[in-house]
Amino acid sequence: MTDSARPVTLITGAAGGIGAALARALAGTHDLILQGRDEGRLSALCSEVGGARPLVLDLTRPGTFGEAVAGLGRVTNVVHNAGVVELGAVAEQPPEVWTHTLAVNVVAPAALTRVLLPTVRAERGTLVFVNSGAGLRANPGWASYAASKFALRALADALRDEEAPHGVRVSTVYPGRTATPMQQKVRAQEGGEYDPADFIDPATVAATIRFVLDAPRDATLPDVSVRPGPRGA
Numbered sequence: 001m002t003d004s005a006r007p008v009t010l011i012t013g014a015a016g017g018i019g020a021a022l023a024r025a026l027a028g029t030h031d032l033i034l035q036g037r038d039e040g041r042l043s044a045l046c047s048e049v050g051g052a053r054p055l056v057l058d059l060t061r062p063g064t065f066g067e068a069v070a071g072l073g074r075v076t077n078v079v080h081n082a083g084v085v086e087l088g089a090v091a092e093q094p095p096e097v098w099t100h101t102l103a104v105n106v107v108a109p110a111a112l113t114r115v116l117l118p119t120v121r122a123e124r125g126t127l128v129f130v131n132s133g134a135g136l137r138a139n140p141g142w143a144s145y146a147a148s149k150f151a152l153r154a155l156a157d158a159l160r161d162e163e164a165p166h167g168v169r170v171s172t173v174y175p176g177r178t179a180t181p182m183q184q185k186v187r188a189q190e191g192g193e194y195d196p197a198d199f200i201d202p203a204t205v206a207a208t209i210r211f212v213l214d215a216p217r218d219a220t221l222p223d224v225s226v227r228p229g230p231r232g233a
């Protein structure tokens with residue numbers, strides 16, 4: 001496959017656990033655009049995976065998205081992987097936490113999708129929303145995060161039917177607890193120990209997302225859950 005024929009895949013939150021693992025999984029078969037806020041970390045990852053392009057973008061500023069992506073050229077797939085979490089009871093969390101969580105986890109994917117849809121439609125590409133088990137069930141202390149992930153599911157579900165006539169596939173992936181820096185933060189907020197061996201390997205989630213992206217065109221995988229496998233002795 002020539003470089004010009006390879007899919008161009010944009011990954012948000014690329015410098016983090018699942019995003020970086022996905023960049024490594026797709027390197028060599030996809031041309032990559034890696035979004036993040038830390039230019040140094042992005043540049044290092046781009047070099048590691050062999051010539052990916054960095055996209056330094058603040059996801060809390062959707063008004064900047066159009067200009068930022070205007071010169072990207074082809075974009076076949078978009079993987080909305082970036083996310084934030086702050087645990088706390090409804091009685092305790094201030095509106096600022098809710099506003100920030102919804103801005104990054106819901107508004108940013110919607111706004112970035114809107115400005116990228118023309119090229120994704122032209123490519124008959126795939127949009128993947130990396131959700132969470134919290135997008136299927138809300139537990140105590142998780143209200144703001146779960147609300148954002150329930151909303152992200154609604155966004156993907158509506159978009160799937162809207163874009164089907166344009167040949168665009170839309171999938172949601174629901175990883176269980178995964179060994180990432182975000183999970184380490186969550187465990188600290190929960191007052192628990194963090195042992196990466198207790199959680200799904202980010203490379204496993206990345207392999208699942210790659211399968212969704214590379215699935216034959218006669219199939220769409222609307223919802224894919226990834227849960228920890230059985231722990232044998």
